Amino acid sequence: MNRDTVIKVENVSKQYRLGQVGSGTLSHDLKRWWAVTRGKEDPFLKVGVKNDRTQKVKSDYAWALKDINFHIEQGDTLGIIGKNGAGKSTLLKLLSRVTSPTLGQIKIKGRIASLLEVGTGFHPELTGRENIYLNGAILGMTKKEISSKFDEIVAFAGVELYIDTPVKRYSSGMYVRLAFGVAAHLEPEILIVDEVLAVGDAEFQKKCLGKMGDVASHGRTIIFVSHNMQAVQSLCKTTLYLKAGEVVEIGRTDKVINNYLRREVKNQMSISWNDENEAPGNDTLTLMSAEIVPKVAKESDVMTVASETDMKFRFILRKPMSLNLSLHLNTPTGLCIFNVSTASVPLGIGEHESILKIPANLLNDDIYTIRLLFVKDSSSIVYAAEELLTFEVADIPREGNWFGKWEGAVRPQLDFSLK
Amino acid sequence: MMTNDVSGSSAAAYSEQWDSIIGPQKGKFSLNLKEVWRYKDLLMLFVKKDIITVYKQTVLGPIWFLLQPIMTTVIFTFIFGGVAKIQTDDIPKGIFYMGSLTMWNYFADTLNVTSKTFSDNASVFGKVYFPRIILPISKVLSGFVKLCIQFSIFMVMWVYYTFVTHQIHPNMTLLLFPVLLLTLSLLSLGFGIIVTSLTTKYRDLAFLIGFGVQLWQYATPIIYPLSGQSPRTQFWLLLNPLTSIIEAFKYGFLGKGVFSPGWLCYSIVFTLVTLLSGIFVFNRVEKKFIDTV
Numbered sequence: 001m002n003r004d005t006v007i008k009v010e011n012v013s014k015q016y017r018l019g020q021v022g023s024g025t026l027s028h029d030l031k032r033w034w035a036v037t038r039g040k041e042d043p044f045l046k047v048g049v050k051n052d053r054t055q056k057v058k059s060d061y062a063w064a065l066k067d068i069n070f071h072i073e074q075g076d077t078l079g080i081i082g083k084n085g086a087g088k089s090t091l092l093k094l095l096s097r098v099t100s101p102t103l104g105q106i107k108i109k110g111r112i113a114s115l116l117e118v119g120t121g122f123h124p125e126l127t128g129r130e131n132i133y134l135n136g137a138i139l140g141m142t143k144k145e146i147s148s149k150f151d152e153i154v155a156f157a158g159v160e161l162y163i164d165t166p167v168k169r170y171s172s173g174m175y176v177r178l179a180f181g182v183a184a185h186l187e188p189e190i191l192i193v194d195e196v197l198a199v200g201d202a203e204f205q206k207k208c209l210g211k212m213g214d215v216a217s218h219g220r221t222i223i224f225v226s227h228n229m230q231a232v233q234s235l236c237k238t239t240l241y242l243k244a245g246e247v248v249e250i251g252r253t254d255k256v257i258n259n260y261l262r263r264e265v266k267n268q269m270s271i272s273w274n275d276e277n278e279a280p281g282n283d284t285l286t287l288m289s290a291e292i293v294p295k296v297a298k299e300s301d302v303m304t305v306a307s308e309t310d311m312k313f314r315f316i317l318r319k320p321m322s323l324n325l326s327l328h329l330n331t332p333t334g335l336c337i338f339n340v341s342t343a344s345v346p347l348g349i350g351e352h353e354s355i356l357k358i359p360a361n362l363l364n365d366d367i368y369t370i371r372l373l374f375v376k377d378s379s380s381i382v383y384a385a386e387e388l389l390t391f392e393v394a395d396i397p398r399e400g401n402w403f404g405k406w407e408g409a410v411r412p413q414l415d416f417s418l419k
Numbered sequence: 420m421m422t423n424d425v426s427g428s429s430a431a432a433y434s435e436q437w438d439s440i441i442g443p444q445k446g447k448f449s450l451n452l453k454e455v456w457r458y459k460d461l462l463m464l465f466v467k468k469d470i471i472t473v474y475k476q477t478v479l480g481p482i483w484f485l486l487q488p489i490m491t492t493v494i495f496t497f498i499f500g501g502v503a504k505i506q507t508d509d510i511p512k513g514i515f516y517m518g519s520l521t522m523w524n525y526f527a528d529t530l531n532v533t534s535k536t537f538s539d540n541a542s543v544f545g546k547v548y549f550p551r552i553i554l555p556i557s558k559v560l561s562g563f564v565k566l567c568i569q570f571s572i573f574m575v576m577w578v579y580y581t582f583v584t585h586q587i588h589p590n591m592t593l594l595l596f597p598v599l600l601l602t603l604s605l606l607s608l609g610f611g612i613i614v615t616s617l618t619t620k621y622r623d624l625a626f627l628i629g630f631g632v633q634l635w636q637y638a639t640p641i642i643y644p645l646s647g648q649s650p651r652t653q654f655w656l657l658l659n660p661l662t663s664i665i666e667a668f669k670y671g672f673l674g675k676g677v678f679s680p681g682w683l684c685y686s687i688v689f690t691l692v693t694l695l696s697g698i699f700v701f702n703r704v705e706k707k708f709i710d711t712v
Contacts, residue, residue: 008437016710093709097441097548100706106441116546123468125475134468137461138547166475 003073004109006190006221007095012104014065014090014245064090065245068104074189077222079236079253081229081260086242088225089194092116095223096192110189110221113140117194119179124168128159128178131167135182149185157181184211190221195228209235229257229333261332261367268390276316284321285374285383288314288351292391302394305365305411311356311389313372321376322346325354328371329363332390337368337409344378364411365395454550461549465557470564484568488524492517499642508644508675511586514576518672519641519665521569526607526661527632529562533611534628537619537708544709551705552698555615559608563600577672592678593671599664602690606660609693616697616704619711640665645677657682660689 065087072078082088093099094106096114121138122131132153136146154160157177159170167175193212212235216222226232232239232253239256241248248263249256272289273279279286293310294303303309313325324344329337342354370389374382395406455462474480492513499505500512507515533555537544540554580586618624639661645653656662663682670676 093545094441096546097439098545099709100441100443102443104442107437108439108441109437111438112548114547120546121543123472125472126468130468130471134464137458137464138543138549140458140549141460143460143464 003075005071006074006109007072007223008107009068009070009095010105010107012065012068012094012101012106013063014087014094014099015061015102016064017061063245065094065101068247070240070247070250072221072223074110074221075216075219076238077216077224077236079232079239080223080225080242081227081232081239081257082242083264085244087245088242089116090245091242092192092194092223092225108190111140112190112192113183113186113188114192115139115183115186115194116192118176118183122167122175122179125166127166128154128163128170131178132182135179136186139183139186140188141186145187153178153181153185156184180208184208184215188220190223191215192223194225229261230335233257233333257333262392267392271389272314280385281315281383284317284319286316286318287372287383287385287388288316290314290370290372290385290388292389303391304394304396305363306360306396307393308360309358311358311370313354314351315354315374316351317347317349320346320348321382322378323382324375324378326373326375327356328373330369330371332367332369335409337363341375344375361413362410363393364406364408365393367392451550451552455553455556458549458553462553462557462560465554466561466564469557469561481568484565485572488517488521488569489572491520491524495520495642505643506647508646508673510644510669510673510675511580514573514580514587514673515644515669516642517573517576518669521566521573522603522665522668523636523639523641523661524569525562525566526603527636528565529559529604529607530611530614530632531628532558532562533608534614534618535625536612536615537704538615538625541709552612552701555608555612555701558611559604562607563604566600587672588674589672590670590674592667595667595671595683598687599668602687603661603664605694606664606686606690609690609695609697612697612701613693616700616708619704619708635659635661638662640669644669644675646675653677657685660686660693662686 068091080088080091092114093116094101095108096112096116098114098116119135121135123134126134132150133143133146136149137143141149154163157174157180159174159178162170162174167178170178191212209231212222212224216235222235224232224235236253238251239253240250241256241260243263249259270289270291272291273287276286276288279288281287290313291311292303293312294301294307295309296303296307311327317323322344323346324342326339326341328339331337340356368391369387370385372385372388374384376382474483477483479486495516496512500507500516532539536551536555536558544551577587577589581589614624614628618628638656638659640656645656645662645666648656657679663677663679663686666676667678667683668676670678
């Protein structure tokens with residue numbers, strides 16, 4: 001199918017000046033002006049370092065984005081992922097015309113509405129009704145369009161009673177709902193959404209995601225930036241992976257997310273502390289070590305879906321109590337695969353060890369993180385270790401000629417017969 | 420589906436289909452009136468917001484718009500007319516100050532707010548795109564609405580002194596009033612957007628502007644008539660583009676003043692040059708200011 005290209009990003013680069021803006025600007029401006037008048041290249045475009053936060057920067061200028069090229073067709077939903085500082089926000093700002101690129105061009109067909117935050121331009125003294133109109137107009141709607149959507153917006157936000165009250169008297173929840181309500185009822189050809197979904201409670205987030213799914217299914221183009229891989233996965237067909245201002249990969253979402261996790265999430269199979277004072281914990285409990293021990297033939301072998309695995313935890317208890325351990329196995333996208341718990345056991349002061357045996361043929365090939373809770377009397381959490389360990393389970397060589405990703409959260413071997 | 424596309428050459432053939440092209444802007448001169456027109460609803464909503472937020476939660480509400488010039492006029496009449504004994508060309512002091520102050524306040528208030536366009540709205544500008552020029556234009560329009568309200572007091576006094584007491588003798592020059600108002604509006608807009616564009620990089624200007632506007636008031640015949648000055652001083656004062664506008668206004672409505680078509684043309688040309696340079700620098704700055712502000 002030959003669809004229209006609605007956004008075309010060509011060799012786009014964005015340079016930022018580091019340090020204090022203002023000091024020495026005049027002299028740089030004069031140098032730049034002098035070079036350009038003589039018909040030479042801007043001397044400051046040559047300098048600038050790659051935006052890698054791990055390296056110490058020598059130059060005054062940095063490239064937030066460097067040579068970005070891609071295009072989006074009508075009806076596509078594009079996710080943009082990357083670590084903090086990878087250039088996601090800069091790219092969104094360029095696409096929403098908030099700022100312009102240093103080099104290159106972005107070509108756009110159709111009306112763009114960008115939602116880099118909810119409630120842009122809300123005035124606290126104005127009533128809900130007045131703010132709906134003002135905010136809608138700021139986001140690019142005409143008065144007529146807003147009027148036709150007005151009742152829907154109010155119903156979505158659930159603020160019928162307070163519509164003629166100044167928004168400064170709204171609860172923060174009402175405020176956010178109203179703001180998102182306006183945004184959600186925009187009908188642009190292209191919708192750019194930043195992580196506005198990070199606001200509000202889980203139910204509201206679900207509502208927002210659902211609304212965005214609706215928008216996408218109506219053939220409109222969506223660009224969505226998020227840290228929430230689940231959200232990107234469920235909403236976007238295609239994903240762009242940015243790292244240090246450059247495109248690492250663009251393609252099918254599941255493939256790109258997988259590569260992203262592989263590259264950005266580090267394997268940490270064991271961790272231990274020798275000094276009690278440095279170890280994590282609190283007055284009651286100190287975690288001394290955690291390790292994952294796959295039963296593999298050689299030490300260099302990786303852990304696969306067919307490996308049996310032990311997880312060992314050592315900790316020091318300072319008060320006697322009835323304790324149980326609760327372990328969550330999560331994917332880095334935040335999906336919980338399972339939650340297992342030990343029985344509640346009365347324990348004395350001193351060092352204790354806990355072992356969890358994971359059988360072979362349970363986990364699918366993926367990356368997992370561990371969240372470990374220490375629970376007193378099966379009711380109150382004494383200590384919680386978030387993302388304690390991260391490990392990767394590799395696939396095993398398969399028979400046949402299909403090598404796609406094996407679907408499913410788990411990959412058990414069950415008795416499945418055919419006669 | 421999507422692919423990496425590095426060839427820029429093929430795009431040229433389709434370029435006319437694109438609705439907008441975002442590129443590094445190198446001082447392109449355009450007012451983009453078509454786009455401003457598309458956002459006219461936003462413009463009107465901004466004006467409305469300016470007007471109604473001023474008197475929200477006040478007891479007197481819009482009456483404040485009227486009280487403000489009345490109080491300044493009373494104070495000016497007392498200090499400059501009563502204490503300092505500055506003559507007012509035989510025009511009743513109240514209407515003399517009321518007229519020139521209403522005009523001056525419109526100019527000064529508009530200049531003050533438009534000159535903060537970028538710094539006051541950085542948070543909105545940083546999140547969403549609309550033609551930036553909408554904001555300063557909306558400030559001029561809301562200032563104009565305020566002017567219309569305040570001008571009604573002047574009109575009441577004017578009718579009284581003209582038709583009841585016959586102390587002032589207006590002439591047909593007052594038909595120039597719309598031209599004067601337009602020039603005044605465009606001049607404040609032009610200056611305002613120049614200042615706000617420059618302050619995005621050089622903050623120092625923000626300090627100068629408040630001070631500068633005050634000085635400017637004394638360089639304009641607001642509290643004194645131009646006719647009272649020596650020809651030499653008059654020449655220097657007339658170089659100030661506001662002088663001939665204010666004088667033409669006073670001449671038309673109050674019948675006294677130094678009206679010179681030549682100097683008025685100078686003011687109009689001055690205004691147009693200011694406005695065009697304003698739009699030029701504003702266009703340059705609006706593309707990138709969010710990186711520096």
